[in-house]
């Protein structure tokens with residue numbers, strides 16, 4: 001089995017980028033100094049980066065195609081949370097030289113497949129040797145003019161909603177297989193139901209206070225109302241994280257209309273509380289990369 005330290009960088013990159021769709025609007029894709037892209041006339045760009053690190057976001061034994069899928073879908077979930085349409089990505093891989101070449105070819109095959117599925121072009125990237133494997137994705141999306149939703153627009157009295165169900169993402173491996181809520185996010189932005197929106201990556205317990213703070217509000221939730229995956233406690237639904245569901249706020253006078261018009265029959269829509277003037281009781285925090293962190297290697301084994 002060939003390892004990375006038995007192939008030349010150029011040959012590796014050529015082999016990897018073979019699997020990538022260039023995407024619509026790509027004048028020049030992977031292979032030159034830069035990619036050249038042509039956005040739709042008059043659209044705004046949304047731009048996001050996210051990384052995943054072996055032992056922190058996934059395990060060495062996870063299937064490379066699923067790891068690739070997660071690397072892309074995390075960014076897609078952020079684009080969804082703005083109501084954006086994903087267009088182009090750059091992908092950087094860091095790898096120990098001992099990894100089999102086969103690992104990264106399987107990763108790129110998966111990457112190409114996921115990109116294709118979401119209509120995304122992968123237009124370049126970078127490789128480097130490193131002690132720990134990691135993947136970084138930078139993604140550009142487009143917004144139809146003036147239809148986007150930030151974390152900042154919520155007002156006291158707005159009702160808080162989530163899509164889907166929460167909790168148990170790592171244990172169930174949903175953290176590798178979730179579907180980003182792109183259609184839902186675009187619809188909420190286009191119909192102007194959401195006053196504020198974000199995706200839940202660190203857990204409701206960390207992400208709701210972020211949305212409330214940026215909207216200059218407090219929050220109040222009804223813990224029993226939280227939609228939970230089977231077997232999950234309320235605590236898990238709040239703290240586990242990596243749900244990649246949408247968290248958004250809706251003015252009270254539009255709640256009935258939202259319920260009536262919600263076209264995504266397979267995506268549960270649940271009201272979990274409201275924004276308030278100040279927070280009476282805080283919910284427990286979710287994931288944090290640094291605060292009280294354990295060495296990832298320990299957690300993973």
Ligand SMILES: Nc1ncnc2c1ncn2[C@@H]1O[C@H](COP(=O)(O)OP(=O)(O)O)[C@@H](O)[C@H]1O
Pocket residue numbers: 050078201202
């Ligand atoms: N190293 C950094 N340099 C600059 N901005 C950062 C950095 N890390 C995070 N941010 C910014 O802080 C905000 C919150 O980041 P994060 O919690 O990672 O968001 P998300 O959950 O959407 O990935 C984002 O706007 C992000 O761009």
Ligand SMILES: Cc1ncc(C[n+]2csc(CCOP(=O)(O)OP(=O)(O)O)c2C)c(N)n1
Pocket residue numbers: 050051054055056057058059074170175201202240241242287289299300
């Ligand atoms: C090996 C492993 N350990 C722990 C987790 C759980 N986990 C890792 S990162 C994370 C939170 C989200 O990641 P982050 O990088 O903070 O995403 P962002 O908020 O930047 O989108 C969680 C719950 C995991 N997925 N894999």
Ligand SMILES: [Mg+2]
Pocket residue numbers: 049050051
């Ligand atoms: Mg981040």
